[in-house]
Amino acid sequence: MKIYNTLHNKKEEFSTLEEGKVSMYVCGPTVYDYFHIGNGRTFVMTDIIRRYLEYKGYDVKYVMNLTDVDDKIIKKANEENVETSVIAERYAKAFLEDIEKLRVKRATVYPKATEHMKEMIDIVKKLEEKGIAYNAEGDVFYDVLKFNGYGKLSGKNVEDLESGARVELHEGKKNALDFSLWKKAKEGEPYWESPWGNGRPGWHLECSAMSMKHLGSTIDIHAGGNDLIFPHHENEIAQSEACCTNEFVRYWMHFGFLNINNEKMSKSLGNFFTARDILKHYSAGAVRLLFCQTHYRSPLSFSQELLDSAEKGLEKIYHLAEAIDEGLTKADENGKPGELDFSSYYSRFEDAMDDDFNTSQGAAVLFDFVKNANKLIASEENLSKEFYEKAKEFIQKTASDVFGIFDFNDLQSDGGNNLENELIQILIDLRLDAKKEKNFALADKIRDSLAGLGIMLKDGKEGTTFSKSK
Ligand code: AMP
C-alpha cells in the first residue's frame, strides 16, 4: 500500500512502526462554533482512511484533539459574557453529535488541550534547557534558527521565510519567524500557572504534547488540512524533534480544501454551510459519497447539485440491498451461482484504495458492481443463496465498513419497530397533504424534523420512501 507523504512529496510504500498497528493523529477542531462541511471533509476522509486501514487488518489507534483554549473561544465567551469553558464544552458536545451523524467512527481518544497543561509545560521546559526556547518576560518563544530541519515539511527555507515573514510586533522576539510556546496572561483571559508566570499554551504546542502523550514520541500518520502544513505542522515538528525524538511523524498526510464557487469554504469568508444544516436536508451517506468521489488531496467543489446526484447514486445501492435481502429470504442452495467475479471486484477495489486511498476509483468499482449485480438479479430468477450472501458481504465491506455510506440496518424492512415505521408513514402522508395545499414551509419542516432524527425521506416515482441513518 502506498501513501503520499508530504514530507517527501511523493507516494511511499506504507510500513508501520509496530507490526499490525497504526498510530494516527488528526488535528481536530477548535471548539468555538459548529463546524462547516469543509472541516467535515477532513473529518470524514480521515475516518475513511482509518476504516480502510482497519479493513486491511491493522489495529488503528486514532487520536483527534479538541482545541479548547484559543483566541476565538475567548472572543466568543466575552461576547456571550460566559466562561470560556462554557463555550468549549457546548461546541465540543455539538462536534461529537455532528460527527456521529456523519457516521464518523469515534476516535480512540479525543484529548483536550486544557487537560494537558503539565505535558505542554514539560516540553517548553526541556526546550528551554536545551537553549531552544527563550523567555521574553513571561512570553516564551521558540528560536527557529536553532532547529536545523526547520522548513523540511513545507519545503520552505528559513531565509525565504524570513524575508516573507510579517514582523509580528513583540519587543522580546529575536526573529520574526519565532513562534509562541507560552503566552503571558492578559486581562480577562483564562490562564494556568507555569515556571514563566501565568499564561496559556500556544496552539502548535498542544498537538506536539497530545500526540506524544497518547501515541508516543514517533507516530505513523499525522493528518490535517493543507492549511496546516505551514506553520502548524512545521512548528509541531520543530518542537517535538528538538525536544524529544529523532522522527516525530513517519507519514504526513494533507487534505485538499472543500471550495465553494472556487473559494475555500471558511468561517472568515462567510461562505459556509454547517454540517449540521446540510444534514437536515441530505443523508450522511450522500455527503460521504460526495467526498469519496474526489481524491482526498484534490480540491473539491461543493454544490447542492452534486449532493443531489450523490443521493441518486445511493439509491442504486439501496435498490440492490433490498433485492439482496429479498433474495436471501427466497433463495436456496440449488440456485445458479450467477456470473459475477467477486474476487476481481475485491482486487480492483483494493488496488484503488492501496494507491494512496484512491476513493474515487474505489467508489467507481463499487458502482460498477452495483450496476452489474442489479442487472443480474433483474434477469436471473433463480440465483443461489451463496450468490446473495457474497453480494451482501461485498456491499458490507466496501460501502458500509470502508466508505460508511450505507448500512443494511437502514433498510425500511429492517423494521422491527412497526409503530415507529407507521408513525413515519403518517408524517409522510401529512407532508404530502401539506405539499398539495402548497404549504411548503410545513412540508419542509416535516422533512427537516425527520432528518434531524436520522430519518431521510426520498421522493421517487413511486412515492416517498424513507431510510434511517441510525
Ligand atoms: P479548524 O477548526 O479551522 O482548525 O479546522 C479543523 C480542520 O478542518 C483542519 O484540519 C483544517 O485544515 C480543516 N479545514 C478547514 N477548512 C477546510 C476546508 N474548506 N476544506 C477542507 N478542510 C478544511
Ligand code: ZN
Ligand atoms: Zn494540530
